[in-house]
Amino acid sequence: MIPQYKILVENLTVEYNSNKMHQTVISNMSFEVTNNMTFAILGTNGSGKTTLLNSIAKLIKPTSGSTSIISFPTMENNLDITVALLNQDYRQTNYPWASAIENITFPLKFKKINKRKRFEIGKEILNEIIPEVNPVKKVYNLSGGQQQLIAIARAIISEPDVILADEPLSAADTIHTMQAIKAIERIREERKFPMIWISHQIDEALLLGDTIGLLSKKSHGFSRIIENPLGRPRNLIDLTNAEIVKLKAEIIDFLIIDDKN
Numbered sequence: 001m002i003p004q005y006k007i008l009v010e011n012l013t014v015e016y017n018s019n020k021m022h023q024t025v026i027s028n029m030s031f032e033v034t035n036n037m038t039f040a041i042l043g044t045n046g047s048g049k050t051t052l053l054n055s056i057a058k059l060i061k062p063t064s065g066s067t068s069i070i071s072f073p074t075m076e077n078n079l080d081i082t083v084a085l086l087n088q089d090y091r092q093t094n095y096p097w098a099s100a101i102e103n104i105t106f107p108l109k110f111k112k113i114n115k116r117k118r119f120e121i122g123k124e125i126l127n128e129i130i131p132e133v134n135p136v137k138k139v140y141n142l143s144g145g146q147q148q149l150i151a152i153a154r155a156i157i158s159e160p161d162v163i164l165a166d167e168p169l170s171a172a173d174t175i176h177t178m179q180a181i182k183a184i185e186r187i188r189e190e191r192k193f194p195m196i197w198i199s200h201q202i203d204e205a206l207l208l209g210d211t212i213g214l215l216s217k218k219s220h221g222f223s224r225i226i227e228n229p230l231g232r233p234r235n236l237i238d239l240t241n242a243e244i245v246k247l248k249a250e251i252i253d254f255l256i257i258d259d260k261n
């Protein structure tokens with residue numbers, strides 16, 4: 001039986017207490033992301049997107065409630081689940097002194113794949129997402145957008161069971177965004193894993209998300225969860241459908257209202 005994975009958030013509350021300041025960011029939130037499903041999350045700055053993702057990635061301890069990533073059939077050790085975390089700050093996860101290809105193929109080192117084969121596999125992904133980048137160029141010499149795409153390429157190569165992504169394309173241009181989305185959708189078609197994809201771009205959320213959650217700063221939770229009217233595969237042209245244009249206007253309205261004090 002091929003294992004399936006699920007992300008579970010149960011009654012999650014996260015509060016920050018620093019410098020005598022108390023702030024509730026997430027309040028009693030519950031949802032699940034099942035196998036082969038992408039949950040895209042949109043929200044204004046400071047609405048708690050990173051807090052939520054980092055809680056799921058176990059980088060933040062919740063005030064109450066829980067988050068988990070589980071497998072079926074249940075693995076003896078959930079540490080065997082490969083989670084690709086695309087951090088909002090890609091500089092925290094890339095190796096700046098290493099080359100583009102070394103950064104991309106790093107996960108293959110743990111799979112006893114020889115250097116020549118690693119280069120070959122890495123070059124394929126590089127060609128798919130950022131063909132203009134010289135594979136031996138050091139990552140610190142790449143642009144911000146290119147560095148973000150390197151992190152995405154590495155996530156793809158790790159053959160993840162789950163992807164947790166925090167605005168991983170915020171510095172990428174439209175063409176590279178589309179190339180990256182296509183590559184992510186290609187591996188999702190093969191591996192059917194659950195994914196959470198946080199974004200600032202409504203189009204990106206509509207292209208990737210099967211469900212789109214609008215995270216509200218005011219209510220510390222989702223004020224609306226939208227089932228994407230577009231089925232997969234989704235193309236740019238689909239975003240011009242009247243129904244989608246209307247939905248985009250509603251999402252913008254929500255963001256403007258939620259951002260007001």
Ligand SMILES: Nc1ncnc2c1ncn2[C@@H]1O[C@H](COP(=O)(O)OP(=O)(O)O)[C@@H](O)[C@H]1O
Nearest residue numbers: 016018025043044045046047048049050051052
């Ligand atoms: N470690 C922390 N200590 C105190 N407050 C924090 C901390 N991390 C985030 N916050 C606050 O929590 C709120 C949500 O932050 P964040 O989850 O980063 O939002 P987003 O990713 O949606 O922009 C913000 O008001 C931010 O200032």
Ligand SMILES: [Mg+2]
Nearest residue numbers: 049050051088
């Ligand atoms: Mg954030």
